[in-house]
Amino acid sequence: MGVAGRGLTILASADVVDAELVHGNEAGAGVAVHTERDRRLSPETIAAIEASAAASTRRAYGADREMFAAWCLHEGRTVVPASGETMAEWVRHLTVTPRPRTNRPAGPSTIERAMSAVTTWHREQGRPKPNMRGARAVLNAYRDELAEQKAQAAQTRQATAALPAQIRAMLARTDRTTLAGQRNAALVLLGFATAARVSELVALDLTAVTETEHGYEVTVYRKNVRRRTINAILYGTDPATCPVRTLRTHLAALSAAGRTDGPLFVRVDRWDRLAPRLTRGGRTIGDPAGRMTAEAAAEVIERLAATAGLSGDWSGHSLRRGFATAARAAGHDPLEIARAGGWADGSRVLARYMKDVDRVKNSPLVGIGL
Template sequence: MGESARQLAVPLDEVLDAELVEDDGPAGTELVRTGKDRHLSPGTVAAIAASVPDSTRRAYGADREAFTAWCAEEDRTPLPATAETMAEYVRHLTVTPRPRTGRPAAPSTIERAMSAVTTWHEDEGKPRPSMRGARAVLNAYKDRLARSSDPAATARQATPAQPQQLRAMLAGVDRATLAGKRNAALVLVGFATAARVSELVAANRVDVVEAEHGWDVHLYRGKVRKHTTTALLYGTDPATCPVRALRAYLEALTAAGRTEGPVFLRVDRWDRLAPPLTRHGRPIGDPAGRLTAEAAADVVERLAVAAGLAGAWSGHSLRRGFATAARAAGHDPLEISRQGGWADGSRVLARYMADVDRVKNSPLVGIGL
């Protein structure tokens, strides 16, 4: 396999929907292959690479580089690695402070590092190392964190932004400005569609269609690889009505001469639309001015902080908040799943709804205590 293919860092189970099984031919015959049977063309390599999110590829690449550097310091072989090397590396991660936080890696970060290394072996055609010892070390680390009530014992989750929090976040937004109109629309449409910020900022003007009930918003749900059409309905409170917020923002864009292209655009503090961005004298960012997912998430976080709301706020707060609020209002899990583009039987969605159900459907309800 060529160098470009080896650098893909693509686990097979993320690329293929079905298992590939070798056809050995009729019994007693020897399978003869040509030189091209194990060759990938540059176009196919690029197609495989494009199927994996950039964030996943970057994270796996960084994990593999860190593992390789550690192996060099410890005089160990990174590929193929032994079970002993993997166990020692995991222990290293559980006791070594990270430069950015000053604390050892969280269990979820170590899990990702283990996956990065084992799938690297698959990519290179090497046998996967036994992870039994490494897994035992990680389990002991999890137990130690839990017994000491360390916050790292539980995975960090975004705080759900429910209607009450949305009202607080938007109370300080100046909706007379273009930036204020955009931020209100971004937060309310993001909540109402339960969209990931990456899905939200990918929307174009042609993807939002005015309808009798409000708007229809067409989004490509990247995780499940399908398009959905989500109905935006009028809210009972004008301050948190996604239909009114989106209409006000789009009308402002039209007045500014933007009638096509991205829905959510960069706006600077002087209300300049899609201002040019440069780094070291070179243009960066989407030429059309499309807002990045990181910038959209930053909007949510800044509004929550400005409102004095405690919690771990991020772009995902909108998606999680929708699931929590919809379940609390008694909506069917299937309809919640369809609105937000979750996969059937999503464990993540089930966890969000469990936050509500553990109280609402508790066996303690109505037993006479």
């Protein structure tokens, strides 16, 4: 059984044997058995492996792995390597056990994530992936059961798409005479124009923005695909929702406040002061440069949607989904949309966005004369 540590499992000493070279019948053949040192990871390497995933993913996977390990301990089962039977029983447990926060069992998408957390846990240790056939069968039966019950959990939860009409409504009530209003407008419009996740958006520095004859170019690092995209930010037809004019106003406000380097999006307090120092118990907390957190950026989007009276499931991902939906509806090629937004090749999420648009746009009912 493994010992959990900061999202990874470090193999216990019982899994380690002394090194020896075992010669087979064939000349020169040999199999090296790993020593304890071979299987040891330094704290620095563990941190580097953990940092390769988005912070939200690390938190979710860490919680899933802790729950799995606790369940295995209670059931007397081995955590890593887990058997196919253990995985099937665990998934069944998830489908019938209410969660404290909702008092309902987890939905299929949440269980999918938990399964991925455990299988990647095995891979991180060089262990073979568990046989997931039984677990998949249990999950499929659960999906069928929820669908027959017409349960909300059977539907894949998606953020509401922030389309241009919704963005206009969100910004109509924004006071752009204030630092906060100017920042929020720039955050929404730049987030839409670059199809950025909120974590990518708040990671932007002023050096990522370059003024050009067509407006701006913004370089966004897409952590999920490990590459940078250079996004052309063009003038809009409506000054109120023009990303170029709005970004220029925000940059001018930062410059007037003495901000010529550092984060593009920074904290603004209730008194409209730029990036005041945050303290707790006399100690400075938060980013010393005042950079916004991804959670704060998402709250801006959710709050603006609520103030505008927009219904739906609004989140930080609404801008990214809105870009993909609006671009496809305007007839743009899916490959160009994927490149601009940093989606991985063959992204199932982007394909779903495309399908949502194409279902209406390419319907056989179009043009048949009803």
